Amino acid sequence: MIMTNLQQTIAQVLSANRGERVVAFDVDHQKYWLKQAEKNTGFMRILKANPQRALAQEIQALQYLNKVGAPCAELVAWDDDYLVLKDVGATVDQWLQNSACDQQQKQQIINDCAMALAELHALDLVHGRPATRDIGWENGKVRFIDFESKLNIDRLQWNKARDLIIFIHDLYRNTLPQQMVESAVSSYRQHANSEQNWQYALRILHKYRFLYPLFKPFYSIAGKDLLAGLKVFEYWQNNSSDNEVNK
Incomplete structure (x- = not known):
């Protein structure tokens, strides 16, 4: 042969x-x-x-x-x-840290990632940890790597919402401006059938909202992970009006 x-x-x-x-x-x-x-x-x-x-x-x-x-x-x-x-190209983490990459291109990259995550969820698949270091981007093409979840996963909608929360958390961890995070979330929500995952994510954050006042006093000394977590809850607070959390 x-x-x-x-x-x-x-x-x-x-x-x-x-x-x-x-x-x-x-x-x-x-x-x-x-x-x-x-x-x-x-x-x-x-x-x-x-x-x-x-x-x-x-x-x-x-x-x-x-x-x-x-x-x-x-x-x-x-x-x-x-x-x-x-190879799937440079990771999104690397693109975001690249000084030659301007804000407009970085915005397009994370919007592409948000839409790819929505496409993954539309296939009833879950990544498990869709952080920017686990996503490759090249010429508009997004590829996820290092899947942490099983294919036949229980509590599918909960895990899709968890994916979305982890993705948003990682965007904040990369210290992206609020408008860039909002644009990425909007890109995710515009994908067919993804709005329900967003609403479910908001309900999860509502359930665990008691964590925010517990950790807020540490805002000024918080590390990247905690600070990003606090910003996720603040984002939830600003969007809770379009979330039917009291149902």
Whole structure:
């Protein structure tokens, strides 16, 4: 059997990087990532799941996500102890920190991400942690990486709303201006059937609103995560009028 350039390169990368968790390589001007099964040692063998089983589950999940056209990385090769993904471009986190990227482009990028998240939810899929570091963007194309949720997930609408809250929290964590966050949320809500997820997210924040006065006194000394959390609750307060939280 004649091996393609990609197959030959994968074999070479594997041979040269046995045991290396993640390795990047290029073939014909296209970047790829090779991920090998984790090698747990000592006490971590007890704490962590079986690496081979975890890799097999990840491969199965990616196969399904690619099959249904989910906005995620493309699985191009796999075996019992490795998988290979096509690169998804720079992460949104990197774009937001890029001084050469102006505010208008950053706005377009996070709006694209919000719409991609809505598309993912429309497929009844949940990411689990849609932070900007886990989203790739390239020429308007959004791809999610490192899915943390299972495909057959319970409490689907709750988890979609949780995804949305985590996404908003991460935008605040990146210290984006309020209008940029609002524009991203608006982009999400405009997608078909996404409004109900937004309303459900508001109800979740209403349920946990008691946390805001508990942590507000620490506003001036809050770290990134806490400060972003407080801003999420403030956003809820400003939008609670269009949320039927008392039902």
